[in-house]
Amino acid sequence: DKNKSVGDQTNHTITGIDPGSGIMKATDKVIKDYNLNDWKVQSGSEATMTASLDKAIKNKKPIIITGWTPHWMFSKYDLKYLKDPKGVYGKNEEIHTVINKNFAKKDPNATKFLDQFTWSPEDMGKVMLDIQNGKSEQNAAKAWIKANQDKVKQWTNGVNKVNGKTVKLAYVSWASEIASTNVVAEALRDLGYKVNLEQLGAGQMFAGLAKGSDDAIVAAWLPSTHADYMNEFKNKLTDLGPNLKGTKLGLVVPKYMKINSIEDLKT
Ligand code: PBE
Known part of the structure; x- marks a missing residue:
C-alpha cells in the first residue's frame, strides 16, 4: 500500500x-x-x-x-x-593501513611497501566490479596490477625483492577489503613474499593484528568507523596512514x- x-x-x-x-x-x-x-x-x-x-x-x-x-x-x-x-x-572517512607494532622492526622492507600503498576509490571500484562480474579475487587483483604498473612502481619504490619471506594479512569479507587486500597480496607476491590471507570478523581482525597473529591490515576505516577498535588496541598497533581517501x-x-x-x- x-x-x-x-x-x-x-x-x-x-x-x-x-x-x-x-x-x-x-x-x-x-x-x-x-x-x-x-x-x-x-x-x-x-x-x-x-x-x-x-x-x-x-x-x-x-x-x-x-x-x-x-x-x-x-x-x-x-x-x-x-x-x-x-x-x-x-565526515571525511579514509581507509588506513595498520601494522602490528613490532612489524616495522621485523620487516622494514615490507613495511616500506605497505606504507607506500595508496590508491583511489576508482581503482578499488574497478577491482570490486571485476569480482562482482565473476572474476576470481586473485585474478581481478592480478589484472589490476598488470594494468596499473605506474602505481605499483610507486608502491615498490625503494623496496627490495625477497625470497619467500612471509607476510600475514588479515581482512574482513567486505567487497572493499577483499579488493584492496588481494591487490596488496599480489603486489607483495610479485616482490617474492609468501602472503597468507586470513579472513576474520572485524573485532577478530583488530585483535589478531594486536596479538601479532597477523602482520598488517589495509582495512581500517578512520577516524570514526573503527575508532573503538583502534582505541582498544592502540598500544599494539602502528597506523601507517591513509591508503584511500574519499569514502x-x-x-x-x-x-x-x-x-x-x-x-x-x-x-
Ligand atoms: N564497512 C566496509 C566497514 C568498513 C568497510 C563500511 C562495511 C565497517 O562498517 O566496519
Whole structure:
C-alpha cells in the first residue's frame, strides 16, 4: 500500500550487515540520536544485505540498507544516501593501513611497501566490479596490477625483492577489503613474499593484528568507523596512514523512494 509510511512498508527494519562492523555500531547510534525508537537494525552479512537489496529493487519495494562507498552496488543500482544532518556516520572517512607494532622492526622492507600503498576509490571500484562480474579475487587483483604498473612502481619504490619471506594479512569479507587486500597480496607476491590471507570478523581482525597473529591490515576505516577498535588496541598497533581517501557511509535507499533524509524515517 503506497499510502503507508516507509516504516510500515519496511516493518521498521533497516537491513544491515555483520554485527562487528563499524557501520552497524554507527547505525545503533543513529536509532538513538534520531529517536527512531520503533526501528530495528537487522544484522546479517554484506551478502545477505545485497541479496535483499537486489530482491527489493526487482520488485520496486522500499528498502533501507547500511551502505558505503566505494562499493559496486552504486554501479549496479540507482541508489542514494539519506541525508545525515547529525553527522553520525562521520565526515571525511579514509581507509588506513595498520601494522602490528613490532612489524616495522621485523620487516622494514615490507613495511616500506605497505606504507607506500595508496590508491583511489576508482581503482578499488574497478577491482570490486571485476569480482562482482565473476572474476576470481586473485585474478581481478592480478589484472589490476598488470594494468596499473605506474602505481605499483610507486608502491615498490625503494623496496627490495625477497625470497619467500612471509607476510600475514588479515581482512574482513567486505567487497572493499577483499579488493584492496588481494591487490596488496599480489603486489607483495610479485616482490617474492609468501602472503597468507586470513579472513576474520572485524573485532577478530583488530585483535589478531594486536596479538601479532597477523602482520598488517589495509582495512581500517578512520577516524570514526573503527575508532573503538583502534582505541582498544592502540598500544599494539602502528597506523601507517591513509591508503584511500574519499569514502562515505550511511543509510542508502533506491532512488525511487521518496524519502531523502534519516529524519524522514520518523514519520
Ligand atoms: N564497512 C566496509 C566497514 C568498513 C568497510 C563500511 C562495511 C565497517 O562498517 O566496519
